[in-house]
Amino acid sequence: MSRVIVNRVRKGLYLDSVALMRFSRSIAGLAGVEEAALMMGTPANLGILVEAGLLDGAGEHAKGGDLVIAVRARDGDSADAAVAKAGELLDQPRLTRGETAAWRPRTLRAALNQVPEATLALISVPGDFAAAEARKAIRRGLDAMIFSDNVPLADEVALKREARDLGRLVMGPDCGTAIINGVPLAFANRVPSGAVGIIGASGTGIQEVSCLIARNGAGISHAIGVGGRDLSEAVGGISTLRALDMLARDPASERVVLISKPPAPEVSARVLEKLSGIGKPATVCFVGAPPMAMPANAVQAFTLREAALRSVGVSGETPPPALPPVPTIAPGRREIRGLFSGGTLCAEAQAVMLAGKIAVASNAPIPGAAPASTGAAESLLLDMGDDSYTRGRPHPMIDPEVRDDAVRQAMADPSVAVILADIVLGFGAHGDPAGHLARAVRAAGGAERALLIASVTGTEADPQIRSVQIAKLEEAGILVAPSNADAARWACEAVQR
Amino acid sequence: MSEMSEKPKTELLDRPLMVVNIGLESFAADLRAEGAGVVHVDWAPPAAGDPELAALLAKLGA
Amino acid sequence: MNDIAGRIETANREALGRMIAGDPVLVDVIPAAEAIPSLQDRMILHAGPPVDWERMCGPMRGAVAGIAVFEGWAPDLETANRMAGEGAFDFRPNHHFDAVGPMTGMTTISQPVMVVENRAFGNRAYCTINEGLGKVMRFGGNDAEVLDRLRWLRDGFGPAMGRALRSGEGIPLKPLVARGLTMGDEMHQRNVGCTGLMLRALSPAMAASAGDLDGLARALAFIGGNDQFFLNIAMAMGKAIMDPVRDIEASTIVTAMSRNGTEFGIRVSGTGDTWFTAPVEMPEGLYFPGFTEADANPDMGDSTIVETVGLGGFAMGAAPAVAGFVGAGTASEAANFTRSMAEITLGENPEWTIPAMDYRGVPSGIDIRLVVETGLAPTINTGIAHREPGIGQVGAGVVRAPLACFHQALRAFADRMGVS
């Protein structure tokens, strides 16, 4: 029966022996506690604690003026509970000195009293409260960005209809990325300001396009996230239409890019009709959609990469870089396994593969791709940011651990030829996602293994610094493609060779 | 609540961004680091999360 | 649904307007029977929402026995106690008779009451004279010394102060309180500034209308020696300001907060005369040397009418010395109490400003919807009385109004508005 010893040292705490005695007895009586002592940390007393088998590493360095709480208990929990109780007993009401805590308003209303010139409410409270907070914001004349997900659809619809009547913009819900007046919000990247205005129904879609634009020497005026369901039939594109109005009037935005999954037919008609009236050249990228009729001022792009290039005037047809020389893939290996933290990046990879005549399945399938559950297709692309993975766990962009198991499984699967992974940088994302993936790959080890191809969505100005992240991936033998679309194309080439 | 209607229409894009951050404190910290105007709200569910009272409050325009 | 919100907003704007427009003036000191015609013989008004003899705390029982002997309804304290138990006295809240009273808050027919008239609306409010420090009726004191002092107030001080006030136009209280705020008073736990200003305002007229010099000297020494003399005037002022704000349909503004040592009660403009009550909480504070929490009586008194108009705990930003005194953190944190109360009030009082907070007005108009939404209950700077009658104050601290009162009020208000 393993016994646990826990010590806690309270620096410079004075208690008279009456109190010490009382506390020791009350703790010794707690469930699971075999012996407990509270003594000043003098060498002599430490000697006693050793003899009584009560001293551990923490207690050893106590000095004469410190109080040592020493507990031996049946198990860890009762030991910790006893030490916590001792702490409680010791914490007489102490008024902490220290500088005055700046007052933080408790509600939006109080915040507006403090800062009347506020223009945007960034809301990241739990889903079932987010719509109510957004409603308060738009009624107070603010626009709202709802980062929270799990907002009921009916709430989104009612909220956006009221916003439309009030002439306000609601970004989201589940809007992870936005850039307003050059300021990155939530999970955005630090990109130079410029003439391209982006409207996106997805966070990572905006990040990939804005970073590619930056890498091509241009910049962003604003990036407005409208949330994944805005272009659904139920919502009817209210925020997209509002965003188009805003960019139409915005002098800084000379060109517009619209990114989303294929919208419902009548919604896309309404959106394209509005787009035709903005009086500015536009690029439309409904990832996974077939070729569609575009208004005169608009051109269709089929991948995020193409949309970015077109929006900076580089024609989409420039030949993409070819797959560099790679070791030939073992005959048994046929499958491509995609592990994505970004939903739209997963969609774009599916689009590229379908165009490359490769059968694809996904837990978030685009038109033409098979649902993951059927297992029919050889290649499986997973959107690991999907609710099924993030239930009760942080998003993989925040905590890459979520993806480690899938990487290990894919590395161990003899039928997998290529493993695709996206690395997304920027504010809010993990401090070193590439380093994390590299460690997971090295840990998986194995002499003969699948080809690993990744892309890094980010800029040099991001906290994680894109070039540093690329170096870490290449050190671990991971091939790094210039964009998510290129990585997918390289995977196809590698498998078809 | 009481000065609701007279508030002038603020245009998001044509004036410096000033954010009221309600929820994750890290977003406010990032915004402050970027030099953007932000006030962080120490938010808690209305009526301490009691759904019945919260619903009443909403109907009573709180 | 939106018209409900609109109606509430309009009603609250009216309520806040009346609060700010109030013009309280101290005009007279007259016997309670003359000021309050409905106050009958053997009727004892007490602080707080209604409470009967069985549920009264120690100090209040002591005060009842004492005042019964004072009014001659009982020969001695034991008989008075027995009579009280047998229902010989009619117990009513001060608030039901346009009156307020500190701690036990005894008001009976022959006691002199100070009269504050709200010149903007013509209503009047009344409060007995503050007896001073230590063993006094408001803390349940009822021995000969206490009763003698009450007799002197009835026969000597009261009439003298009344004569002085009647000889002039009365003393406007808003500007006086405004100056008190700049002197570090918050009008609940600290009235030293306003007491001084009141003494300066009263003394010339008291001297001019004085019957004899000894009487005058004793009267002026009585005011000068009691730092809390102005408290009762501030309370009558609070009552005079809030009464016109009562009974505004669809208004969610709190018009009274009060405690009787057993229960804490609030009244709301839009719900008529109903008291919404919950068990009173124990204050957290610091005790005078020699006393500890074990000696404390639960919170008591109508003095929270001061917080209701935005002073006391709401104006803590003006009184850093009080924050330290009531053990509510460091002096520099005093302003946070005012900011916190600004979260549950609809506006600020432009005439009562706090220099240390860049002359921001004290938070005014407590809205029950904001209290329930934020969970921030009104903060009250309260004196702590000894559990035994007649020993007096043993400390001071901060106490929060129980949230349960506000939940009840919100539900009742919603029913009345047909919202469920």
Next chain:
Amino acid sequence: MAAVSAHEPVSAWRDGQFSFAVRTIGGIAARLLSHTGRGRVLAVFGKCFYVELEHGLLCVGAEGFTLGPLNLITSAPASTRWLESGVRVGDAAVLGGGVLRVGHRFRFRLDGAAEWRPAYSGISGHPSALREGLQRFRLACAGVAPAEGLGRLIFDDTAAGPRSPVIDRGRVAIRLLDDWLDQVLRDPDMPTAQEPEGLNLLMGLGPGLTPAGDDVLGGMMIAAHALGEEAVARRLWRCARPLAEKAAGPIARAHLAAAADGMGADGVHRAIDAILRGRAEDFGSVIAGIDAIGHSSGWDAMAGVTRFLEASFHAREAWDARMMGSAELRHHLAGEFLQPLDRARQIAAVTADQEML
């Protein structure tokens, strides 16, 4: 500000501050308070709180608090609980103009305070009085000394009674110190090289704010001063001081330093006085005085005192025997006070007592 309770002089309360008179000041505290200075509150307990000034510590107590070298006895009501009245660790302490200000609430007026120093009533220290006094004291406090701490070392036979690691180590330390004292008292100019072992076992031993072992050493040094053996006290302190610097907190060190100057709690001095005079009737109040000094620290100090007195008695007796050269004298000395019959009963009573303990 608000009113003050009836029986507290209103003068104690003025505008948010309590101001009390200091009635008596301990010898060491008086030295600290003789000049201006700043410091802070180091620790707050129920009945007293410690203030750390530049040159040392002082301890502020209410009416009826034990007299002692570091203590200020003030006019604050006896039932005062400093924590509940707002004294906090870290409060600023400012000394100047005859007033000690603590935090923003308290002012202690020093003018007119009496200084307290231990006083002995012409002790002869005659061995026979000393021996009888010791016996009477042990009889009086049999069964009263608490189980915690080292109080039970007052009695010769400590084998009885519940075992504890503290007592075990304490007994070993005391035996070593007894031997050292025995030699140094017999031969004062014993080479100083010989260190009093057992000190490192004793210092910092046992529970309590001032560990029991420190109080025992303190008692020894105080008893040494009482018997005019300042040199022995100095030698003890020279060895114990570095241990105290390293092991003990500032409060324990301050009490030890005072004991090294021969000053301890009033109760200890009264006990020494009564023992040396051998007077019987004082022991009731003496026991109460010892009990009033913190939980066990009064008893721990008396353990040190009795050990030192015992050692000095044996050394004096050996010296007399050597001088007189004959056993009869020893017998004569021993019997002088007690009739032979009483002696037998006397010895039986003492031994019976110890089993009962």
